[in-house]
Amino acid sequence: MSDDQTNNKLGQFVGAKIRAERLAQKLTQSQLALPEFSVSYISAIERGQIHPSLRALEILAQRLGLPSAELIPSHTQSNSTTGITMNSAKNDDAAFELEILVAHTHILQGAAAKAITQLEELATNKLRGSYLIRYHYLLGWAYLLTAQWQACMDALAKAEIIAKECNDDSNSLLIRNLMGMAYAATGDYMQALKTHQYCLALVEKRQPQDPFFLCHLYNQLGQHLAHLNDHDSTLDAFQQALAIIEELNKHEHLQAVYIDIALQYSAASEYEQASISFYKCIELQNQRKPLPLQSEIYRYLGQALMMSDQEKARTYLEGVLQHHSNELDALTQASILTNLAEWFLLNNHLEEAEQYVEKA
Incomplete structure (x- = not known):
């Protein structure tokens, strides 16, 4: 079956499913x-x-109340519904793209085990170039989320080798980031710290700079440093992350950040990353949600302060609520209130602790 016939059959399946x-x-x-x-x-x-x-x-699936993965045919559905054989589909780039997108969707929807099953069915000997990088990267990510540490590192190591051979710096950075998270998940915080410091050095040298990814790196560094009891550096990392978030929140239209990133990626001929940034921009056009990372960072920052200087922790957290409460989303306020409740509990002020718990 020709490529055009295969694509037509896949399109007919998706259309029939939606109808x-x-x-x-x-x-x-x-x-x-x-x-x-x-x-x-x-x-x-x-x-x-x-x-x-x-x-x-994704939009159509949401409107129909379905996971978006259900609108993309699996190999079994393709065989039974359209008569496409598995081998012919796997030989087609469009089919590879669909399978990888399905796996990525499963991961984002919290179904990492399904992503592993989806990816392991692919004939990896027929994958090449960017598809093979993404295959090992997504497999490593899914293994990380299912606590399969060695399998995770093996998959990421393979992805990194191929990315280097292809001079794919963008994917190399993403792979190293996952490696750092895997080291942290297994308790090797020193190696995690070194890996994310390496990522940070790369990000600061390259253009375009993704402020969202930069914020993520500072958040990761703060957590590693906290585990290593380097309190001053911990606070500095979290403050750097919060400074980025506060700067992003100043933009009248947050999607302008993604447009700028997308245009810079496009100018650098990194079209896959450019497409991702444009998709995020489109999503922000339809909804405006607070950055969830902000509440997470405040939670870690509060914990780090309490480990280094409890009195300073209370003063700082109460100051944030007093002077910036109108600028904080509900989730961030809840994180700060929870930290204050923990402070009062640790200092045996049970009544005040209970009050802050109720507010949170």
């Missing part, structure tokens, strides 16, 4: 389409004339 779910829920094409899409776009998808993007699939 069946829409009809089952008694939705019109207009109800499914608006406001993001046109009715003609939905109609073309259902007829298999066009292939929706991953972002479009």
